[in-house]
Amino acid sequence: MIARIFNVKFLSFLLVSVILIGCGGSTPNPLEKLKRELAPFPEYSVILVDMREDGLLFTNYYHLYRIIYLDRDLKEGEPVLRERVTPWYPVSKSFYEKYRPCLGMTILAKEKDGTINDTPQPPAYQFVGDPRFGQWKTDEKGNQVWEWLGKYYVISRIMDVLGGHTIYYGDWRDYRTSMERRKPYFGPRDASGQPTFGTSGKWTEKKFPTFFERQQARMAAKKASFEQRVSQSMGKTRVSTFSTRTSGGSFGGRVGGK
Secondary structure (H helix, E strand, O other), X not given: OHHHHHHHHXXXXXXXXXXXXXXXXXXXXXXXXXXXXXXXXXXXXXXXEEEEEEOOOOOEEEEEEEEEEEEEOOOOOOEEEEEEEOOOEEEOHHHHHHHHHXXXXXXXXXXXXXXXXXXXXXXXXXXXXXXXXXXXXXXXOOOEEEEEOOOOHHHHHHHHXXXXXXXXXXXXXXXXXXXXXXXXXXXXXXXXXXXXOOOOOOOHHHHOHHHHHHHHHHHHHHHHHHHHHHHHHHHHHHHHHHHHHHHHHHHHHHHHHO
16 A cells, blocks of 8 residues: 555656656756856857757757857957857746747847846847947948958858848947847848848748758647547547447337337
8 A cells, every 4th residue: 555655656756757847847047057157258149049849748948059259369469259059958948938039149148348138139239339340331322331350250150141131320220229128129120020130030041941940840740640649539439439329229229129
């Protein structure tokens, strides 16, 4: 009897543990970990470059980041930008849902004055307007556009990956206003209202194809699993109906025999 009670309690504990793990209930926030690791650097930008969901019954969630951080060249004494890609971090479901709209965006930044900014923003925008990294130029149409200094190839490459996006002064001004209000900025919108950056952004699907391919495969797997369950359920219903009819026919025959 005692052994049975122990087994029931153990199985209940195991079930609750599996549910908590599947829901990401006890999963730590990776951004807090990165804050501690990046604390020695004067400036940095954490860009969400991929998201992943694994499992159909119990789903596990993951984030992948690219980090741009400011170092210093000891010989020349001028700022040097470096980058690295993190391993996959497990995240909770609520954390995943919070940043679901932010693929390709900076979701954590340490700015020039040391301020920590966790308001989602376009990648590398925090370095725009800073004469250390580039300058404003007037294009052939009279627009002011941002031009990166050639030596900062890290930023140039990231922006090229995002489709060679041109940063206009007006857009950067709107970005600064959004940051002051702590409101996410997804870049300029086109005539249909579609933003430039984020999961729904104009360039994002082209520049992060792996994420969208994975999402489509997951949706297809869920649909196939659902259809299989429905088919199995319908099969059981047909068998049950057939058995009932057979039983009812025999009973009716006996009544008719009277």
